[in-house]
Structure formats: C-alpha cells, structure tokens
Amino acid sequence: MRMKTGTCSLPLLLALSAASSIPAPARADAPAAAAAAAASAGMVSGEVRKVDRDAGKLTIRHGPLASLNMPPMTMVFRVRDAALLAQLKRGDRIRFVADRVDGAFTVTRLEADE
Numbered sequence: 113m114r115m116k117t118g119t120c121s122l123p124l125l126l127a128l129s130a131a132s133s134i135p136a137p138a139r140a141d142a143p144a145a146a147a148a149a150a151a152s153a154g155m156v157s158g159e160v161r162k163v164d165r166d167a168g169k170l171t172i173r174h175g176p177l178a179s180l181n182m183p184p185m186t187m188v189f190r191v192r193d194a195a196l197l198a199q200l201k202r203g204d205r206i207r208f209v210a211d212r213v214d215g216a217f218t219v220t221r222l223e224a225d226e
C-alpha cells in the first residue's frame with residue numbers, strides 16, 4: 113500500500129507543477145486542441161463501394177469501428193443527411209462517423225479523406 117500511494121502521488125505532483133509552469137497563452141489553447149483531437153479520433157477511414165442516392169444508403173469498406181464494436185468490413189449504412197451523398201462516388205476515400213440511429217447503422221458525419 114505504501115508503494116502504491118508513493119507511485120501515484122509523485123506523478124500527480126509532477127503533473128501539477130508542470131501545468132503551472134506553462135505560459136498562459138499555451139494553456140488557453142490546450143482545451144481547443146484537445147477537443148479537435150478528440151473529434152478527429154472519432155472519425156473512421158473508409159472507402160466508398162456503392163452510393164444509393166434514392167435509398168439514402170452508402171456501402172462503405174471501413175476500418176475498425178470501436179464505438180460500434182465492429183471489425184473492419186464492407187457494409188451498408190444509412191446516411192442521416194442525403195446531401196452527404198451528392199459528391200460521393202465509388203472508390204472515394206472518406207473519413208466518417210457512424211452511430212446507431214433507430215436501430216440502424218447510420219453515417220452521421222462524413223468528409224473526404226485527402
């Protein structure tokens with residue numbers, strides 16, 4: 113127990129002293145940078161296999177989707193905003209966010225992967 117307390121409190125003290133030594137401007141930017149990183153971390157890479165504008169559906173070969181507990185696969189998603197499909201074509205590389213909406217796997221955000 114003594115060991116555990118010692119190893120836990122020392123890093124905490126170091127972290128606190130490091131934080132207080134950061135100049136004010138850098139500290140003010142940190143939350144925004146962290147939020148941006150978190151947002152892009154939720155995006156998953158994929159490749160468009162089929163675009164079905166009439167049905168508002170998109171077939172994507174996607175990488176691991178941790179949020180939905182899915183391994184890489186090719187599958188059909190609903191698309192929440194059909195306007196997202198307008199620019200897409202088979203073979204496009206994309207980054208997207210998928211969620212379960214009314215029980216259906218649905219793309220809620222999508223952008224081109226440059």
Ligand SMILES: [Cu+2]
Pocket residue numbers: 174177182183184185186187
């Ligand atoms: Cu899947």
